[in-house]
Amino acid sequence: MTRSAITAACALAMGGLACFAVHAQPREPQPLWEIGVGALGVSQQAYPGAGTRVNRGLALPYLVYRGEFVRADRDGLGVRAVNTPNFELDVGFAGTFGSDADEVDARRGMPDLGTLVELGPRLKWHLGEGPARGRLRAEFALRGVFDLSDGLSRKGTSFEPRLVYENRWGGWRYGTSASAIFGSRRLADTLYGVAPVYATAARPAYMAESGLIALRLGATAVRELSPNWRFFGFARVDSVAAAANRASPLVEKTYGASVGAGLVYTWARSETMVGR
Numbered sequence: 001m002t003r004s005a006i007t008a009a010c011a012l013a014m015g016g017l018a019c020f021a022v023h024a025q026p027r028e029p030q031p032l033w034e035i036g037v038g039a040l041g042v043s044q045q046a047y048p049g050a051g052t053r054v055n056r057g058l059a060l061p062y063l064v065y066r067g068e069f070v071r072a073d074r075d076g077l078g079v080r081a082v083n084t085p086n087f088e089l090d091v092g093f094a095g096t097f098g099s100d101a102d103e104v105d106a107r108r109g110m111p112d113l114g115t116l117v118e119l120g121p122r123l124k125w126h127l128g129e130g131p132a133r134g135r136l137r138a139e140f141a142l143r144g145v146f147d148l149s150d151g152l153s154r155k156g157t158s159f160e161p162r163l164v165y166e167n168r169w170g171g172w173r174y175g176t177s178a179s180a181i182f183g184s185r186r187l188a189d190t191l192y193g194v195a196p197v198y199a200t201a202a203r204p205a206y207m208a209e210s211g212l213i214a215l216r217l218g219a220t221a222v223r224e225l226s227p228n229w230r231f232f233g234f235a236r237v238d239s240v241a242a243a244a245n246r247a248s249p250l251v252e253k254t255y256g257a258s259v260g261a262g263l264v265y266t267w268a269r270s271e272t273m274v275g276r
Contacts, residue, residue, distance in 0.1 A: 032270040034064040044258035046099040048214035049240040051252030088124040110198045114149030134167030156187025174221040185210040192248035203249045211244025233261040
C-alpha cells in the first residue's frame with residue numbers, strides 16, 4: 001500500500017470515530033453496540049497556529065461498542081482498566097488528520113505532516129453536577145504520538161488536561177470543554193521545527209521546544225432527528241498566544257477555529273442496554 005493510500009485509509013478511520021464521538025452521553029443507558037453509517041464535513045487548521053485551512057469530507061460506516069472493558073464509543077477506541085462511580089482509567093486511541101506540505105504555504109518544500117495517531121492512558125474524574133444540573137468531569141490523557149504515514153514512527157508524547165461540561169437544552173444535547181495541550185520536544189519539532197536544510201529567506205531554521213502546544217475551547221451539539229437519524233456539529237478554537245513555540249516561523253496565526261457537521265444513521269443496535 002502506498003503512503004498516500006495509508007494516509008487516506010487512516011483519515012477515513014479518524015472520520016469514523018468523529019461520526020459517533022458526540023452522540024453518546026455518559027451515565028445514560030445506551031445500547032451495548034450500534035452499527036450504521038455517517039457523513040462528516042470538516043474545515044480545520046492544518047495544525048495549531050497554521051495560517052492554512054484543510055477541508056475534508058467523509059462518508060463511511062461506523063461502529064460503537066460499550067463493553068465493560070473494551071470500548072469503541074464517544075471517547076475513541078480503547079480498553080477501560082478501572083471503572084468506579086467517580087473515576088475511570090482507560091487506555092485509549094485517538095488521531096488527527098494529516099496534511100500535505102503543498103497544502104500549507106508555510107511548510108511548502110518541507111516534509112508532509114502525516115496522520116498522527118495517539119495511544120496511552122487517560123484518567124477521567126467525574127465531578128458530579130455542574131451549573132443548570134449538567135455534568136462535569138476532568139480528564140487527564142498522556143499519550144505517545146505516532147505517524148501512521150511513516151511506518152508508525154514515534155513523534156513524541158502529548159499530555160492534555162481537559163475540563164468537560166455536558167447538558168441538555170430542548171431537543172439538543174451539548175457539551176463544552178476547555179483544555180491545554182502539552183507536547184514533548186519531539187512532538188513540538190514535528191509541528192514547528194524547521195531543519196536548516198528546509199530554511200529559506202522567509203523561513204529561518206528553528207529548533208522547537210517542549211511545552212504548551214495550544215489552549216483549546218470546544219463545543220459539540222447533537223439532535224435526534226428520528227430514532228435512527230441524528231445530526232451533530234462541533235466547533236473549537238485553538239490559541240497559541242502562550243505556546244512554547246509561538247516564535248516558530250511556521251506559526252502564522254495566534255488563534256484559529258475548526259468546525260464540522262454531519263449526519264449519522266443507525267442501521268442496527270443491541271437490545272442490551274448498558275450504563276456508562
